[in-house]
Amino acid sequence: MALPSLTLLGQSLLSGLFIGALYGLLGLGLSLSWGMLRQINLAHFALAFLGAYLTYQLAGAGMDPLATLAVVVPGFFALGALMHWVFARFSVSAFNSLLVTFGLTAIIEALIQWIWTADFRRLESGYGEVKFRIGALYVALPELLTLAMAVALSLLTWAWLRYTYTGKAMRAIAEDAPIAAAFGVNVRGLSLLLSGLSAAFAGVAGLCLALSYTLAPAQIYAWLGVVFAAVMLGGLGNPLGPLVAGIVIGVSEALTMALTAPAWAPLVSFSLLIIVLLARPGKI
Amino acid sequence: MRWHALAGFAAAGIALSAVPFFGLPAFYESFLYLVFHWVVLAVSWNILSGYSGYFSFGHGAFFGAGMYTTATLATKAGVPFLWTLPAAGLVAALFGIALGAVVFRVPRLRGELFALLTLAVTFVLATVVLNTPIDGGPGLYLSAVPLPAIGPSPSSIFYLLALAAALAALWIAREIHRSKLGTGLFAIHDDEDVAEVLGVPTYRYKLAAFGVSCGLAGVAGGIQAMFISYVTVGETFSIAVPLYVVLMSVLGGSRHWFGPAVGAAFVTGLLYAFTAGDYAVAGRAAVGLILILVILFLPEGIFGEAVGWLKRRHRLSATPAAAPVIDVADIPAPAAAAAGKGGGEPMLEVRGLSKAFHGVQALAEVDLEVRRGEILGLVGPNGSGKSTLINVVSGYFRPDSGRILFEGRDLAALEAHRIARVGLARTYQIPRPFAHLSVLENVALPAMFGRGALKRADAEGEARRWLAFTGLAAKARSLPGELNLHQRKFLELARALASRPSLLLLDEVLSGLTHAEIDDAIRLIRAIRDQGATIVFVEHLIRAVMELTDRIVVLSYGRVIAQGDPRGVMREPDVVTAYLGKPYA
């Protein structure tokens, strides 16, 4: 096992950073709805992919990829709110929400395959062509965009929860919803808002997926495990958690790939997760 | 009854194994193979996840372990195909037991965390298999492996093996369902902590169920490996197995041993119909939709709802609702000789017991003793530590310091489920019956797992006697949810008594009852003591305390502030102050 060159190491770290940012972006919505609403949305990934395919479709029809957000975000927001409404209406427990979204994932995946087939799809956009150079290292624009989105959304959510009145009300709901309501907080309304926001974040993650990766329906599950690991390691409901944990995982994976064989990378996140779950499940 | 079932299974087995000989189109054999294959997977999954409520999303890992064991042994070690099957089952079972041994020790890993952990394990195993010489990437080809020739066509062997596996899985599931292990698993499903305190060895039982479940999945994997003859990591460890077994069991009904088989047949049929019509993709969507609808509307599953509906109809037509009447005449023989009122030598000694929660000292250096044959009242204002004391003595919480000696034995050293065997039982302030077990099964459980360790038939007989004693005989087949608060409290009592305790701890058994019901309860408690049990009675209702108790202990802020004769103690200045404040003293 020869030690790779510094350049290679640096490039690996950089790509680990970017993929970690994508883990964080994918995990943000999931962490929020799980931590604050006790809704475990397994379908978050399928939604993200749906968003990716929609971006691909709309961009193929001539729209600028970034502009597709104008369509995807509101649509997904409505979907997310609807999902929470159904969960509330049927008093679905946290565990059952896992099962229901399991089913929803299958439906969305089937929908994707029906419309776009199982063939690989790649969005060719101007963005993909642009590359920056930092010293000996290369950075592609889509990756930079992903990082920017992930950081921006995480920080904005964090700021919203920490500094605004409604954000604090949301945190109160997560702690003790009936007492929050006793002080005038509209629990129902805010919960719908948060659920919608989580789904909208999935849509944004979809855009980043479409810009950087080749899409195929089977890919939905490839991200599932790693992102769950990032969400749990980062602490449920913590808006900065998935990003930080995601980057840690991404960089560890990249290093593992550079120093050993690429295929061992998935082991990193799961091993980390299993260790954390066994060592201190109380964190979650 | 057993013979009927055995005969039924044998008949079905013979009838179905004749199918390949009818010369039907190959379609039927393949379809039925698939049905049997999924029956094994769903039924085996249900043994742990349906019965005990520990939903595993990792059934695919054990299935995959079995597949790769067969593939590896057959191609690389030249082991004859049929011999690889027990190996596949064994490897999968051992893998499951190893995982369970670690995971089940961690009390917080239940529910969704357990599900996600098992899902993670699947991915880890897939990665390991992919990157080591086990597979390495290209997959394993089994087409060169010789097949034993049984039956008219070369592929009949798979049909027959799958049939045998399905029958075996169903039989095992049925046996477990009816056994002590099954009852224990169902109790764990409803309330694991209470089950543990009643004497169910929860750790061992979960491990056993997990091992059996994984072993069967491994065997199904082994058969499938040969059937498809080309094994790859992607196909083996895909999301299909975990998703479908969950759906099939939930759809069919996860509380019954046959439910998953119904679900398996239904879903396989559905998927086949879609694939045949070139709508494979839509098939998967339909599967997802059905899962959602079932979770929202049919929580017991198709088979479960049907069985439940039949049971309810049978119950409603059979027995009329009767008011509980205490039939003190039909009392089971005393467990220990009554030492008469007032109490004999100390039976339970508590020395220097302390327990704190989040900085609040709930119990501080509590010293007290309970004498044989007495009814000891434990009183004190709200928050004085009465319930905490009961919880610590009965093993629900571990004390921070101090000793609890029960008939000379140090209880703090015992595991919770052993405390029931020692002769100590308790009731809960808010009744915690096993919601999905009938009243009779609720009371029979401690008789099976407690000191007497009776067989099911004897335990049920014993349970009936206790139900008669507490006036609940008419409700034996009802579910706890159908009882009112008074009846549920008496159910708690009957359940505590069924383990034949020599010391009974009653935690606010009278709260929420009406006047008449309280009089009933007082008579019952007296009768229990007259039979030979010693009772510690935590209560707020002072008139009941005065009527029943021989001695009382008063707690305030976690300390004992007075003990002795009830009337006298309640007049003591310290006690009056504790309750009403200084002006009254």
Place this chain on the structure above:
Amino acid sequence: MLEVERIQVSYGAAPAISEVSIRVGAGELVCVIGPNGAGKTTLINAIAGLHRIEAGALRLDGRDLSRLPQHAYCDRGIAIVPEGRRLFTGMSVRENLELGSYRRGARARRAESLERVCGVFPVLRERLAQPAGSLSGGQQQMLAIGRALMAQPRLLLLDEPSLGLAPAVVLAVFSVIKEINAGGVAVLLVEQSVAMALEIAARAYVLEEGRIAAEGRPDELLAQPHIRRAYLG
């Protein structure tokens, strides 16, 4: 101001309280005492909107409360200090107080209310940035009361404020409650600790096994055997 008329509330099949009627006039300090399990918390939770009533009427200033969604109770001027405090323990003291004034009517005067509450409870001012969970029992009780005060209520509901507190702290809490009432806020206090409650109340009700057993002024009640019998037998 507050009229509770023959209400019934159940948990599951059996009623926890039934045929309970109480009145609280504007600016009055009324307490409800009774042994544990009598239904005191159920009563106060029903008045705060935390639990639905099955029968009877609940009126504030003549208007029916029972049809309102839970988050509208606060708007009408009711604030609760729940049993066991139920603070937002992961959030800071300041944030807990800010959430107290979440309702529209109180929001604009938040800064002013915060000043006033810190004046009443100086110990909170020093700890504004600390997480609520790190406070001692007595300080948490102060915070819970402060949080309710931030809502600028006309009726303050307190559920067993003495629970889990050392006697000296209880004295401090009760003198604060008296002060608040002196400032014009009506108070309905539910307590297990008789002496403290009767010392500050203008009127009292005795709740026993889910029903009102007696009512009257403290001196009237002390003269009757009900209380002693209910608690001590």
